[in-house]
Amino acid sequence: GENVEQHPSTLSVQEGDSAVIKCTYSDSASNYFPWYKQELGKRPQLIIDIRSNVGEKKDQRIAVTLNKTAKHFSLHITETQPEDSAVYFCAATFSGSARQLTFGSGTQLTVLP
Amino acid sequence: NAGVTQTPKFQVLKTGQSMTLQCAQDMNHEYMSWYRQDPGMGLRLIHYSVGAGITDQGEVPNGYNVSRSTTEDFPLRLLSAAPSQTSVYFCASRSRVQGKLDEQYFGPGTRLTVT
Numbered sequence A: 001g002e003n004v005e006q007h008p009s010t011l012s013v014q015e016g017d018s019a020v021i022k023c024t025y026s027d028s029a030s031n032y033f034p035w036y037k038q039e040l041g042k043r044p045q046l047i048i049d050i051r052s053n054v055g056e057k058k059d060q061r062i063a064v065t066l067n068k069t070a071k072h073f074s075l076h077i078t079e080t081q082p083e084d085s086a087v088y089f090c091a092a093t094f095s096g097s098a099r100q101l102t103f104g105s106g107t108q109l110t111v112l113p
Numbered sequence B: 001n002a003g004v005t006q007t008p009k010f011q012v013l014k015t016g017q018s019m020t021l022q023c024a025q026d027m028n029h030e031y032m033s034w035y036r037q038d039p040g041m042g043l044r045l046i047h048y049s050v051g052a053g054i055t056d057q058g059e060v061p062n063g064y065n066v067s068r069s070t071t072e073d074f075p076l077r078l079l080s081a082a083p084s085q086t087s088v089y090f091c092a093s094r095s096r097v098q099g100k101l102d103e104q105y106f107g108p109g110t111r112l113t114v115t
Helices: none
Strands: A004-007 A010-014 A019-025 A032-038 A045-051 A056-059 A062-067 A072-077 A086-093 A101-103 A107-112 B004-007 B010-013 B019-025 B031-037 B043-051 B054-057 B064-066 B076-078 B087-094 B110-114
Touching: A004 A086, A010 A019, A019 A086, A019 A107, A032 A062, A045 A056, A045 A062, A072 A086, A101 B043, B004 B087, B010 B019, B019 B031, B019 B087, B043 B064
Parallel strands: A010 A107, B010 B110
Antiparallel strands: A004 A019, A019 A072, A032 A045, A032 A086, A056 A062, A062 A072, A086 A101, A086 A107, B004 B019, B019 B076, B031 B043, B031 B087, B043 B054, B064 B076, B087 B110
């Protein structure tokens, strides 16, 4: 069935280092891949997204890469700061379910000062 | 714009009680959906709607009903609450831009505890 796997489940980095979170998806027809950041007690908020006709997208310190052949996409955060600490979710749309989003299980990122 | 709003923010139910979680959006979005969030399991889709009068089941629909009589509102009904339904519930909405589904916006969530 429709599935998004996300790794790692927890990630700790030193302030200023880079963080990478990876997701794989099961449906080769998936065409939209957003990343959400969720701070404790808050709602998920979109930080970056990518469509299947693009291989990479950057927005300041964050970037997302997509490998359609391997069916995986990754979130890259450079020059991490303590305020980057949060849970990050990847998601993908699938050809079934009217292209509703299926989410990965989340990564708890902790940036150590 | 208020965006996506949800009420109540917190709710405690006893096993067997029923209730309705309210969700509304003022962005004229066609797509609306309900998710539940449990520790370590991400966001799981309960029900969704692609327009007024149209609803469908997601990954975990059992024990929940929805209706979509207007574009703005998408209530979620718990028919007979069970402890397994203790969770945080998020409503979300999306629009189409030039035929493509756009960014999904989430409401602030409802924290439900069933005792």
